[in-house]
Amino acid sequence: MKPNDMDIDEILKRYLPRATPEEADAAxxxxxxxxxxILAGSQRAGRAGQADVPNHGIRARNARRGKSGSGAPRGSPxxxxxxxxxxxxxxxxxxxx
Amino acid sequence: MKPTVAQQIGMKQQQFERLFAKYQRVVYCGVYSxxxxxxxxxxxxxxxxxxxxxxxxxxxxxRDPAGYLFRAGANEARQMHRAQERRSRNHTDDEVGLLRxxxxxxxxxxxxxxxxxxEAMDRLDPEQADILLLSVExxxxxxxxxDLLGKTRGAVAMALHRAKERLKGLMCDxxxxxxxx
Numbered sequence: 373m374k375p376n377d378m379d380i381d382e383i384l385k386r387y388l389p390r391a392t393p394e395e396a397d398a399a400x401x402x403x404x405x406x407x408x409x410i411l412a413g414s415q416r417a418g419r420a421g422q423a424d425v426p427n428h429g430i431r432a433r434n435a436r437r438g439k440s441g442s443g444a445p446r447g448s449p450x451x452x453x454x455x456x457x458x459x460x461x462x463x464x465x466x467x468x469x
Numbered sequence: 470m471k472p473t474v475a476q477q478i479g480m481k482q483q484q485f486e487r488l489f490a491k492y493q494r495v496v497y498c499g500v501y502s503x504x505x506x507x508x509x510x511x512x513x514x515x516x517x518x519x520x521x522x523x524x525x526x527x528x529x530x531x532r533d534p535a536g537y538l539f540r541a542g543a544n545e546a547r548q549m550h551r552a553q554e555r556r557s558r559n560h561t562d563d564e565v566g567l568l569r570x571x572x573x574x575x576x577x578x579x580x581x582x583x584x585x586x587x588e589a590m591d592r593l594d595p596e597q598a599d600i601l602l603l604s605v606e607x608x609x610x611x612x613x614x615x616d617l618l619g620k621t622r623g624a625v626a627m628a629l630h631r632a633k634e635r636l637k638g639l640m641c642d643x644x645x646x647x648x649x650x
Contacts, residue, residue, distance in 0.1 A: 380633045385605070387586045395497075410519065
């Protein structure tokens with residue numbers, strides 16, 4: 373298709389993603405729960421006497437990437453730990469046995 | 470006496486809950502119009518609201534909070550979206566839903582067109598993209614956009630025209646070899 377043949381207003385009207393109010397409300401509810409959870413964690417950390425407010429951005433990113441839970445991250449080939457090998461302590465990540 | 474960290478966060482949380490209730494829809498519309506899928510839109514929405522809490526954002530500090538937050542949402546989504554490799558994305562919930570749809574074959578063409586539009590929008594200048602979204606998605610007039618962005622109405626009308634022309638060109642571009650690998 374050539375640019376001159378294209379009705380860009382029609383394309384924008386038809387194909388630009390638009391959320392319905394219901395979708396927005398459902399997503400808002402899920403996001404609100406996640407943020408409340410993060411803020412509650414910050415408050416607990418604050419009460420425990422940490423000097424600085426924890427970095428919400430890092431917590432949010434880690435929560436998204438599934439790093440804040442327990443167990444191996446998704447897609448990991450297995451669980452690893454730092455331990456001594458036959459060569460002595462190397463500090464490298466080795467498969468857990 | 471200086472408030473404790475917990476008190477500070479508590480204060481922020483109350484303000485946040487009010488702000489969230491009032492503007493969650495408008496922010497979600499902004500992020501969704503850029504990502505086109507629910508999980509990414511929710512991540513961007515969460516990230517934006519956490520930034521607003523950290524910054525102590527107040528709706529009184531801007532003239533048009535809805536327009537400002539719509540634009541902030543779109544920007545947040547754009548930043549997050551660019552950081553990802555779009556092509557290497559796994560199937561999202563939306564895509565899984567689409568595969569289950571009996572009208573999948575018919576939808577595939579529409580989905581491809583939507584992807585093409587989103588990719589072209591992604592390559593626009595961010596301000597052009599904002600102007601386009603405010604106009605098309607929010608239905609803002611040129612005068613309202615001008616007021617929000619501190620520009621003249623004529624400048625907005627010209628930017629909108631140029632954005633559409635550029636979008637047309639981008640959508641007609643053949644992808645360069647290796648560009649989308």
